[in-house]
Amino acid sequence: MITRQFGIPVTSPGAILRRERDLGTPLGKKTAEVLQSGGLVSDKIIIELIEDWLRLHGGHGFVFDGFPRTLRQAESLTSILARLRTALDLAIWLEVSEQTVRDRIAGRLQCGECGFTTSSSSAQFAERAVCPYCDGPLVRRNDDDLSVLQTRLQEFHTKTEPLASFYGKMSILHRIDGNRDREAVFSDISRLLENKR
Numbered sequence: 001m002i003t004r005q006f007g008i009p010v011t012s013p014g015a016i017l018r019r020e021r022d023l024g025t026p027l028g029k030k031t032a033e034v035l036q037s038g039g040l041v042s043d044k045i046i047i048e049l050i051e052d053w054l055r056l057h058g059g060h061g062f063v064f065d066g067f068p069r070t071l072r073q074a075e076s077l078t079s080i081l082a083r084l085r086t087a088l089d090l091a092i093w094l095e096v097s098e099q100t101v102r103d104r105i106a107g108r109l110q111c112g113e114c115g116f117t118t119s120s121s122s123a124q125f126a127e128r129a130v131c132p133y134c135d136g137p138l139v140r141r142n143d144d145d146l147s148v149l150q151t152r153l154q155e156f157h158t159k160t161e162p163l164a165s166f167y168g169k170m171s172i173l174h175r176i177d178g179n180r181d182r183e184a185v186f187s188d189i190s191r192l193l194e195n196k197r
């Protein structure tokens with residue numbers, strides 16, 4: 001939606017890694033195993049992939065979804081951007097409760113072809129679970145098991161939460177209540193991006 005509305009490319013480590021996996025690269029195969037077991041791919045690999053992506057696509061603005069997730073990633077991103085002579089305008093912190101996370105994981109569907117993610121409670125997918133973009137099959141993700149959640153939450157608290165103060169100190173952090181429906185959240189994000197244009 002951000003790409004359509006603002007003409008800015010959006011990516012996530014997940015999207016980049018899924019592409020590596022689909023291309024069958026050694027890196028793609030290795031990281032698929034890590035993700036399957038609920039772990040996080042190493043900072044070094046993520047950072048290399050992000051830098052490659054930025055050099056190819058980041059010339060006229062960009063949005064990262066779910067990156068950086070660790071202090072080391074954030075510090076590396078700062079150096080990469082300094083080399084590319086650019087800087088971050090915004091760090092958006094989507095705050096969600098643990099219950100919201102549980103509810104969403106339990107109801108999440110993903111396209112097996114293009115990676116589009118939606119929720120099984122969306123009425124339009126109730127009858128036929130087909131991707132609106134490529135007609136691929138919408139299936140539950142392998143890493144969606146609630147058993148994996150505990151590992152993820154722990155990693156979030158120890159590794160990701162410190163980023164709030166990292167970007168807070170740079171005065172670019174904006175907190176958004178992510179427990180609301182996606183239209184309300186998207187409209188808040190749009191307003192922030194609009195002000196930076």
Ligand SMILES: [Zn+2]
Binds near residue numbers: 135
């Ligand atoms: Zn699709």
